[in-house]
Amino acid sequence: MEKSEKRSMKRSIKELESRFAMLQQQLKTAKVPVIITFDGWGASGKGTLIGKMILNLDPRGFEVCAMDEADAAEKRYPFLYRYWLKLPAKGEITIFDRSWNQEISVFRVDREKKHKCFKEQLESVLRFERQLCDDGAVLLKFFLNISK
Known part of the structure; x- marks a missing residue:
C-alpha cells in the first residue's frame, strides 16, 4: 500500500470514528438498543478491532x-x-x-464437538435474533477471517 493510500485510509477512519460517536448519541436519544457481535477464528483481531472501535465512544x-466458554453454572441454564x-x-x-454465533459455528466445524442439539x-438463535429485531434492536454481526 502506498503512503498516499495509507494517509487517505487514516483520514477515512478518523471521520468514521467521529461519525460513530455521533451515532451513539443519536441512538441514546432515540432509545434504540444496539447489539454488535464479533466472531472469528483465533487471533483474527477481534479484541484489537473492538478496542479501536470504542476509543471515541462515551x-x-x-x-x-468478552464471552468465554460457558462455565458449569451457566451450562445449567x-x-x-x-x-x-x-x-x-x-x-x-x-458489543460481544x-x-x-461462535458457539453454533464450532459445532458445525469441529466434528468431535458435533452436538445432537445443533x-x-x-x-x-434465529428466534432470539428475530425477537431482538422485532423489539427494535439493531443487530450487527461480524465474522473476522484471517488468511495468509
Whole structure:
C-alpha cells in the first residue's frame, strides 16, 4: 500500500470514528438498543478491532462482553441465557467479543464437538435474533477471517 493510500485510509477512519460517536448519541436519544457481535477464528483481531472501535465512544453508553466458554453454572441454564443477561437497555450498545454465533459455528466445524442439539440451537438463535429485531434492536454481526 502506498503512503498516499495509507494517509487517505487514516483520514477515512478518523471521520468514521467521529461519525460513530455521533451515532451513539443519536441512538441514546432515540432509545434504540444496539447489539454488535464479533466472531472469528483465533487471533483474527477481534479484541484489537473492538478496542479501536470504542476509543471515541462515551463509556456510559456501551458495554463490551468478552464471552468465554460457558462455565458449569451457566451450562445449567438454556443455551442463550447468558447472552440474554448482557443485552443492552434502550439507547445503549452491547458489543460481544464472541457470541452465540461462535458457539453454533464450532459445532458445525469441529466434528468431535458435533452436538445432537445443533439444529435446535440454530433454531433458537434465529428466534432470539428475530425477537431482538422485532423489539427494535439493531443487530450487527461480524465474522473476522484471517488468511495468509
